[in-house]
Amino acid sequence: MAESLLRRLLYGFLLLFTVVILNFLLLQAAPGDVVDAIVADTGGASEEVVARIRAEYGLDQPVYQQLLSYLQKMLAGDLGYSFHYDRPVLSLIVNHLPATIMLSLSAIIIAVIVGTLLGTVSALNPKGIVSHIVTVLSLLGYATPVFWLGMMALILFAYEFPIFPVFGLRSVPAPETLPGQVIDIIYHMILPSLTLSILFIASYSRISRAAMLDVMGSDYIRTARAKGLPEWVVVFKHGLKNAGLPIVTIAGLQLSHAFSGAVLVETIFSLPGIGPLLLESVTGRDYPVMLGILQGSALMVIAANIITDMIYRVLDPRIRGTV
Numbered sequence: 001m002a003e004s005l006l007r008r009l010l011y012g013f014l015l016l017f018t019v020v021i022l023n024f025l026l027l028q029a030a031p032g033d034v035v036d037a038i039v040a041d042t043g044g045a046s047e048e049v050v051a052r053i054r055a056e057y058g059l060d061q062p063v064y065q066q067l068l069s070y071l072q073k074m075l076a077g078d079l080g081y082s083f084h085y086d087r088p089v090l091s092l093i094v095n096h097l098p099a100t101i102m103l104s105l106s107a108i109i110i111a112v113i114v115g116t117l118l119g120t121v122s123a124l125n126p127k128g129i130v131s132h133i134v135t136v137l138s139l140l141g142y143a144t145p146v147f148w149l150g151m152m153a154l155i156l157f158a159y160e161f162p163i164f165p166v167f168g169l170r171s172v173p174a175p176e177t178l179p180g181q182v183i184d185i186i187y188h189m190i191l192p193s194l195t196l197s198i199l200f201i202a203s204y205s206r207i208s209r210a211a212m213l214d215v216m217g218s219d220y221i222r223t224a225r226a227k228g229l230p231e232w233v234v235v236f237k238h239g240l241k242n243a244g245l246p247i248v249t250i251a252g253l254q255l256s257h258a259f260s261g262a263v264l265v266e267t268i269f270s271l272p273g274i275g276p277l278l279l280e281s282v283t284g285r286d287y288p289v290m291l292g293i294l295q296g297s298a299l300m301v302i303a304a305n306i307i308t309d310m311i312y313r314v315l316d317p318r319i320r321g322t323v
Contacts, residue, residue, distance in 0.1 A: 008309060012302040019298040020291075024070060027287050028063050035059060070291075079295070080288030084281065089292040092277060097296070099169055099273035102189060103265065104258040107196035112251055114197070115204025120240060122205070123212035134205055141202030146261045150195045150268040157191055164191040167270035192269045196261050200254060207250055211243035218242075248311050255304040259297055 035053050054060045058069070073080065079089040118138075122131035158166045165171070165188050175181050215221065216239055224234045259274075266275030274293055281289035 004313070005306070005310065008306045012306055016295070016298055016302055020071070020074065020295055021067065023291055023294045023298075024067055025063070027290060028066070074295075079292040082281075082286055082289050084284040084286040084289070089288045092289060093274070093292050093296055096272060096274050096277045099271050100259070100262050100266065100275070102185075103192055103196060103262045103271065103273060104255065106189060106193040107200060107262070108251060108255065108258050110193060110197040111200030111204050112247065115201040116208045116240070116244075116247060118201070118205040119208025119210075120212050120235065120243075123209045123216065124235065126209075126213060131209075134209070138202040138205045141198045142206075144198065146196060146199055147264045147268060149198055150192070150265050153191055153195050154268060164188075169271055192265050192271060195269075196258065196265045199261065200258065203250065203254070204247060207246055208243060211246050212239060215239045215243045245312065248308060251308065253305070253308070255301060259300060 035050055051060070058066060061069075070080065077090070079093070081087070082089050082092055085092055118134050122128075122134040125131055154166070157163050169185060169188050170181070171184050171188075175184050216235075221234060221239060224238050225231075229238075262273065263275035263278060265271070266273040267279060270276070274296075277289065278293050280286070281293070
């Protein structure tokens with residue numbers, strides 16, 4: 001296990017390093033830069049002023065020199081300086097990241113629990129009415145765009161029936177006590193989390209249904225029933241434990257999808273997460289912020305894959321000795 005973990009950490013570092021270089025070169029190849037955005041906002045500037053601004057930001061240097069300088073700073077923990085916000089990129093991402101992490105993780109947790117339960121229930125009676133309803137709802141949820149679902153949820157549950165807050169992560173004024181603040185944040189996160197989880201609930205219900213149908217026909221399930229074990233023990237202890245392997249795998253792989261979906265949901269519900277920060281950095285061509293967000297996304301995906309692989313080894317003893 002230790003050797004496998006070290007090997008995957010090394011591969012993850014090399015992959016992250018490659019992603020950083022590719023992202024930097026792709027952004028450099030894009031037309032325009034932050035100076036063009038500044039000039040457009042100010043209504044124009046002379047060539048001397050444009051050249052001075054580019055020299056001040058280091059944009060007049062060759063691309064390879066800019067890349068080497070960026071890599072040196074990144075290895076030292078410096079992600080650069082935001083042209084638009086006039087602040088260090090790392091502090092910007094740290095301030096906006098908690099909302100995105102809460103949204104993504106809560107959506108994944110809700111989707112795994114609800115989707116697995118729905119798939120398990122439908123697999124116990126695959127020809128029953130419940131199974132058909134779950135299948136239809138899963139297909140509808142999988143085909144529904146998350147931005148449309150977010151807007152419909154906002155209109156229905158925030159405007160027409162004001163059950164949940166319209167926008168933001170905290171009430172104004174915020175509660176004074178710590179428990180009140182925690183409850184207030186959870187209350188604001190309910191609607192965005194449910195909106196983002198719909199797509200993943202559909203996926204997990206289909207995956208868990210197929211896995212449970214395969215597992216429940218195995219010999220050890222028939223043996224467990226022949227021993228007189230209660231049905232819930234057979235289903236959850238013997239069946240779901242083995243059917244959970246593909247669910248764990250998909251949960252790790254879909255973390256990147258949850259992050260990208262969170263960007264859209266945050267914009268719709270005006271959450272102070274990475275989504276609005278990324279949108280403003282794109283419109284303002286703030287490349288250091290864009291690079292920092294892309295690197296953070298790649299790091300989260302790589303870390304999720306490593307954690308998923310380790311959990312998979314714990315659940316499946318057959319691959320623990322493999323590298």
